Amino acid sequence: MQRLSKILLYYKFLPISDPKAVMLWQRELCERLGLNGRILISEHGINGTVGGDIDACKEYVKKTKEYFGAMEFKWSEGGAEDFPRLSVKVRDEIVAFGAPGELKVDENGVVGGGVHLKPEEVNTLVEERGDDVVFFDGRNAMEAEIGKFKDAVVPDVTTTHDFIAELESGKYDWMKDKPVVSYCTGGIRCEILSALMKNRGFKEVYQIDGGIVRYGEKYGNDGLWEGSLYVFDKRMHTEFGIGTEDPGFVQLGHCIHCGKGNNKFVNCVNEDTCRQQVLICDECAADVRTSHCGREDCAAVASELAAKQGA
Numbered sequence: 001m002q003r004l005s006k007i008l009l010y011y012k013f014l015p016i017s018d019p020k021a022v023m024l025w026q027r028e029l030c031e032r033l034g035l036n037g038r039i040l041i042s043e044h045g046i047n048g049t050v051g052g053d054i055d056a057c058k059e060y061v062k063k064t065k066e067y068f069g070a071m072e073f074k075w076s077e078g079g080a081e082d083f084p085r086l087s088v089k090v091r092d093e094i095v096a097f098g099a100p101g102e103l104k105v106d107e108n109g110v111v112g113g114g115v116h117l118k119p120e121e122v123n124t125l126v127e128e129r130g131d132d133v134v135f136f137d138g139r140n141a142m143e144a145e146i147g148k149f150k151d152a153v154v155p156d157v158t159t160t161h162d163f164i165a166e167l168e169s170g171k172y173d174w175m176k177d178k179p180v181v182s183y184c185t186g187g188i189r190c191e192i193l194s195a196l197m198k199n200r201g202f203k204e205v206y207q208i209d210g211g212i213v214r215y216g217e218k219y220g221n222d223g224l225w226e227g228s229l230y231v232f233d234k235r236m237h238t239e240f241g242i243g244t245e246d247p248g249f250v251q252l253g254h255c256i257h258c259g260k261g262n263n264k265f266v267n268c269v270n271e272d273t274c275r276q277q278v279l280i281c282d283e284c285a286a287d288v289r290t291s292h293c294g295r296e297d298c299a300a301v302a303s304e305l306a307a308k309q310g311a
């Protein structure tokens, strides 16, 4: 009989004086409970996702709260088998912005971050301030190809490491006096991003409690969100409400080869020199000639492979 299992997602910003000791304790705890997943610990807090038996997950939550105090755990479908192994590590940052020295954290969390808004408060802000409100995507630009807030500004970033240069480029100075709502998948990236923005002269910065996930749970396809949500597990993307069949669903993603509506990213076939994840529909991905990212050298690799296969 299959036992019930779950995946937990969580983070907390809290000063940790001895991250290594916490790491060893967390590792021992997860091993004892048979949990797999990935946990990062820094002197600023903890960021993790683990999966396993439902009772083991409950015990993990209880023990972790004993140390970290009140914190929110998001439960989702899955289990230990969704992770290759258990990895518990100490890092300079629990999200790699390349700014460990700039981030300030106290018992209440990140110091000097954006004002937290509940999903309904986001809508109220837009009702009151109208087009003046700017949505600022706190994710990698690729993620916004399949879904984003309506009319959002999507910075040109490949990883969170690119944000500081992007914020300091001058490109976004026009929004420094406007109400800016930063957003990301579950909220953790914006805890840091909103503080980095305020430090760089953005005067009125907000962040969404629980991120896009919570906003989407509340409003589905009938709010200010458009399209799918990129997720970092096997699913690759998820939709709100009843999904793409929802009359309110906005199809943003399209296959780069045939143009058909598509929300699934795949790896470019030229895996040796290209790490691109690109939007390619199932049909085009099944044909090696259209399984590349569009770059000239990648297209050439795809043609060569096709020739070898006698396609």
Ligand SMILES: [Zn+2]
Binding pocket: 255, 256, 257, 258, 259, 260, 280, 281, 282, 283, 284, 285
């Ligand atoms: Zn296609």
Ligand SMILES: [Zn+2]
Binding pocket: 268, 269, 270, 274, 275, 276, 292, 293, 294, 295, 298
């Ligand atoms: Zn490529």
